[in-house]
Amino acid sequence: MLASRIIAQLKEIVGKGQVSTEKADLICYSYDATQQKFLPDVVVHPQTSEQISRIMRLANTEKVPVFPRGAGSGFTGGSLPTKGGIVLTTERMDEILEIDEENLVAVVQPGVVTEQFQQAVEKVGLFYPPDPASLKFSTLGGNVAECAGGPRCVKYGVTKDYILGLEVVTPLGDIITTGGPTMKGVVGYDLTKLLCGSEGTLGIITKIVIKLLPLPEAKKTMLVLFDSIDGAARAVSAIVRNKIIPATLEFMDGRTLDCVKQATGLQVPDTARAVLIIEVDGDREFLDKQARKIADIIQPLGVVETRIAETPEESEALWQIRRSVSASLRKVNPDKYNEDICVPRSKVPEMIRKIDEISDRYGIPIVNFGHAGDGNIHVNIMIDKKIPGEQEKAEKAIKEVFEGTLALGGTMSGEHGIGIAKAPYIPLEITPETAAYMKTLKKALDPNNILNPGKIFLD
Amino acid sequence: MSKLKNLEDYREEINQCVKCGACRAHCPVFGAEKHEGRVARGKVALARAVLDNEIGLEAKVLEDLSQCLLCGSCCAQCPNKVPTEEIVAAARRRIAEEKGLSSFGKGVAAVLGRPKLMDLLAKTGGAFSPLLFKKVPENSGLRLRFPAPYITADRTLPPVVTKPFRERVPEVIEGQPGMPTVAFFTGCGINYMYPAIGEAFLKVLKFLGVTVIIPKDQACCGLPAVSAGATETVEELAALNLAALTRRPVDYVVTACASCNVGIGKIYADLGDDYRALAAKTMDIFVFLVKHGLPEKLAALPKAANRTKVTYHDPCHLRTRGITQEPRQILKALPQVEFVEMVGAGTCCGLGGTYSVHHYDISKRIGAKKAANIAACGAELVATDCPGCIMQLQDSINHAGGKAQAVHLLELLVAALPE
Numbered sequence: 001m002l003a004s005r006i007i008a009q010l011k012e013i014v015g016k017g018q019v020s021t022e023k024a025d026l027i028c029y030s031y032d033a034t035q036q037k038f039l040p041d042v043v044v045h046p047q048t049s050e051q052i053s054r055i056m057r058l059a060n061t062e063k064v065p066v067f068p069r070g071a072g073s074g075f076t077g078g079s080l081p082t083k084g085g086i087v088l089t090t091e092r093m094d095e096i097l098e099i100d101e102e103n104l105v106a107v108v109q110p111g112v113v114t115e116q117f118q119q120a121v122e123k124v125g126l127f128y129p130p131d132p133a134s135l136k137f138s139t140l141g142g143n144v145a146e147c148a149g150g151p152r153c154v155k156y157g158v159t160k161d162y163i164l165g166l167e168v169v170t171p172l173g174d175i176i177t178t179g180g181p182t183m184k185g186v187v188g189y190d191l192t193k194l195l196c197g198s199e200g201t202l203g204i205i206t207k208i209v210i211k212l213l214p215l216p217e218a219k220k221t222m223l224v225l226f227d228s229i230d231g232a233a234r235a236v237s238a239i240v241r242n243k244i245i246p247a248t249l250e251f252m253d254g255r256t257l258d259c260v261k262q263a264t265g266l267q268v269p270d271t272a273r274a275v276l277i278i279e280v281d282g283d284r285e286f287l288d289k290q291a292r293k294i295a296d297i298i299q300p301l302g303v304v305e306t307r308i309a310e311t312p313e314e315s316e317a318l319w320q321i322r323r324s325v326s327a328s329l330r331k332v333n334p335d336k337y338n339e340d341i342c343v344p345r346s347k348v349p350e351m352i353r354k355i356d357e358i359s360d361r362y363g364i365p366i367v368n369f370g371h372a373g374d375g376n377i378h379v380n381i382m383i384d385k386k387i388p389g390e391q392e393k394a395e396k397a398i399k400e401v402f403e404g405t406l407a408l409g410g411t412m413s414g415e416h417g418i419g420i421a422k423a424p425y426i427p428l429e430i431t432p433e434t435a436a437y438m439k440t441l442k443k444a445l446d447p448n449n450i451l452n453p454g455k456i457f458l459d
Numbered sequence: 460m461s462k463l464k465n466l467e468d469y470r471e472e473i474n475q476c477v478k479c480g481a482c483r484a485h486c487p488v489f490g491a492e493k494h495e496g497r498v499a500r501g502k503v504a505l506a507r508a509v510l511d512n513e514i515g516l517e518a519k520v521l522e523d524l525s526q527c528l529l530c531g532s533c534c535a536q537c538p539n540k541v542p543t544e545e546i547v548a549a550a551r552r553r554i555a556e557e558k559g560l561s562s563f564g565k566g567v568a569a570v571l572g573r574p575k576l577m578d579l580l581a582k583t584g585g586a587f588s589p590l591l592f593k594k595v596p597e598n599s600g601l602r603l604r605f606p607a608p609y610i611t612a613d614r615t616l617p618p619v620v621t622k623p624f625r626e627r628v629p630e631v632i633e634g635q636p637g638m639p640t641v642a643f644f645t646g647c648g649i650n651y652m653y654p655a656i657g658e659a660f661l662k663v664l665k666f667l668g669v670t671v672i673i674p675k676d677q678a679c680c681g682l683p684a685v686s687a688g689a690t691e692t693v694e695e696l697a698a699l700n701l702a703a704l705t706r707r708p709v710d711y712v713v714t715a716c717a718s719c720n721v722g723i724g725k726i727y728a729d730l731g732d733d734y735r736a737l738a739a740k741t742m743d744i745f746v747f748l749v750k751h752g753l754p755e756k757l758a759a760l761p762k763a764a765n766r767t768k769v770t771y772h773d774p775c776h777l778r779t780r781g782i783t784q785e786p787r788q789i790l791k792a793l794p795q796v797e798f799v800e801m802v803g804a805g806t807c808c809g810l811g812g813t814y815s816v817h818h819y820d821i822s823k824r825i826g827a828k829k830a831a832n833i834a835a836c837g838a839e840l841v842a843t844d845c846p847g848c849i850m851q852l853q854d855s856i857n858h859a860g861g862k863a864q865a866v867h868l869l870e871l872l873v874a875a876l877p878e
Binding site for chain 2: 023025032072111
């Protein structure tokens with residue numbers, strides 16, 4: 001319970017209707033996609049940077065933690081109010097402020113939903129590539145805070161590659177701007193990059209300046225079935241070696257394919273043990289040629305079958321297979337740990353073999369799919385938490401997966417972030433010196449540890 | 460003890476919500492309100508908290524649970540197919556049990572449960588206005604301010620329908636031998652507000668030679684009672700309709716109202732095998748017409764020189780049941796129509812039946828988006844398959860100062876048929 005004077009001041013700052021201490025509202029802002037639950041003391045819906053600035057000053061005076069929140073769709077608990085306090089949601093700051101067609105730059109508020117932004121810029125022939133699976137509902141503020149990825153990143157890069165500048169409210173309540181609408185800019189430290197992926201611990205993003213690209217004229221999708229994951233992985237390397245970077249290069253391993261077959265009745269030959277979904281984009285006349293070239297390059301690598309979509313509807317049907325994965329997995333077991341390791345792309349088959357070995361040893365199903373093109377593997381450890389001992393086994397397996405990842409030169413998280421879910425494992429990847437450097441930054445910027453405390457690093 | 464599932468029966472489904480947030484992209488109310496309590500994920504979390512006794516049925520919980528159109532858009536897109544509209548309906552039944560029906564719910568139960576009373580109200584000049592719409596502001600489009608003349612017909616709709624549709628037509632209209640026999644479930648919208656849709660329905664089926672039975676004693680499908688949590692009324696209406704629609708053997712029970720299609724085609728399913736058999740026979744009019752070869756017959760007609768630009772609005776209660784192609788097939792085949800697809804054809808119009816009575820302001824905001832999309836596609840007419848949607852679409856267009864008119868697709872169809 002917060003003192004009533006704090007609630008009164010919050011109401012004074014943002015207006016009565018934008019502050020709630022009702023139990024029902026606290027419940028509705030207590031969770032994210034990790035399914036963990038922490039009740040805040042108050043939920044606040046600010047609408048301007050100035051309001052957020054005043055909230056941060058108040059929070060520092062009163063020593064109340066503040067937990068910024070976009071759509072609450074993260075997988076690692078970045079927005080969870082783990083210590084009560086204030087949930088500060090930017091979901092009502094949802095305006096696209098500018099789309100500058102001359103400079104290919106847009107300015108948005110943090111609560112704009114990613115897909116709605118993409119549709120708005122595509123209407124004028126422009127393109128914002130980052131495409132996290134949550135793009136229909138996650139917000140750009142959340143995408144920047146977590147540095148979201150997605151299938152198209154193999155060709156186009158991740159969220160931070162499109163952020164030119166930010167307006168940010170600091171943990172102490174100052175309003176600062178970083179970067180700006182120019183393509184170049186080296187004045188001072190690159191705070192924009194620092195804040196991208198800072199998981200709401202270093203500042204609250206209130207405005208985002210985004211770089212846009214011209215919208216590719218067309219795309220072409222193909223689905224290729226392989227007789228082994230090795231074949232699929234070698235296909236990825238072969239495509240890249242031939243100087244082709246497809247817009248997406250998604251894979252599913254044999255176990256994922258089994259789940260999808262079982263859940264959706266998808267008809268594929270039994271010899272298929274891995275799938276690649278390859279999409280190329282660009283000028284229309286050039287796509288057929290490129291798709292054929294890819295088909296020729298990968299043909300000797302154990303291809304069981306190739307399906308090339310000729311129409312947008314056929315393309316959609318191929319993507320539907322990929323999108324059906326998550327729901328299909330639940331048929332295996334009710335609970336899952338969803339990790340998103342990333343290894344150098346040539347190491348994907350070795351990593352999959354390692355994961356299969358861990359899965360067999362612990363006797364728990366682990367299915368893998370994800371972004372083969374950039375080595376970002378979604379490792380899904382499927383358990384039933386109701387069975388005693390399963391959770392402990394899963395946690396041990398996760399640790400081994402992370403150790404295996406790091407041994408191959410990889411990283412624990414490609415795009416989901418650390419939050420609270422992976423915080424215990426951070427020492428596996430980051431040396432004490434590097435961690436100390438990061439913590440020094442946090443401490444200097446947030447001396448009272450007010451903003452999203454307990455995230456990334458365990459307290 | 461009711462056979463309708465109670466909230467506890469939905470615990471398994473409630474636990475299936477993995478809090479991913481996908482419903483935020485599809486809930487019309489959330490789109491207008493931007494508050495987690497308004498979206499399926501929040502409502503499911505609240506339902507679970509109620510089941511776990513973490514929270515009681517306090518005012519804020521009731522308010523959030525009232526903020527659901529029961530459109531089913533969230534469930535249709537949910538990766539785990541969590542049936543939020545059913546969970547919310549069950550929660551409302553629990554609220555009614557514990558707290559009694561709201562005064563509005565009592566009004567719904569009193570009127571809907573007694574078809575004769577409804578007829579009487581209709582004849583005395585306002586089927587819905589005095590009881591059901593008393594909370595609606597004076598200047599609201601819902602106060603039986605019917606849309607202006609339909610351009611496909613030569614007549615205007617009377618402002619108030621004093622003679623319900625079912626009293627205007629015989630109970631049985633014989634078709635040709637060898638053709639199917641169908642029962643026409645008219646629903647209240649057609650019976651009391653838009654009898655022209657019912658007349659168009661009969662003309663189209665006569666053209667095909669189908670025998671149509673229009674049982675006089677059919678009642679409301681019960682969806683408004685589901686929405687209000689009026690369990691007993693739902694069961695009474697279900698029993699009335701089962702008796703009325705199965706008295707004579709029919710091949711199909713056909714609806715021309717999306718919500719009624721869900722009403723008799725889905726919500727009675729928990730009440731027993733007879734009801735499930737009724738649900739299995741229930742078919743939307745355009746699914747029926749496509750099945751019986753109407754698009755081919757229409758394709759043979761000569762195309763008109765000056766065609767009218769028409770777009771189609773998907774009623775939630777058909778879209779979420781996978782019925783999106785059949786109405787478009789018919790519309791595209793009409794000789795006087797140039798079909799244009801609008802952006803967001805599949806998003807809710809914002810009516811949600813009685814939702815708009817309680818939350819007209821939000822309903823209007825949802826409708827405004829629709830009106831903008833209709834204007835943007837340049838259509839002169841927006842056709843749909845639900846009287847409720849027609850009322851809301853026209854109201855939204857009028858508010859936006861648009862020129863388009865909302866019509867039932869049957870009205871366009873009947874205008875295209877040879878005399």
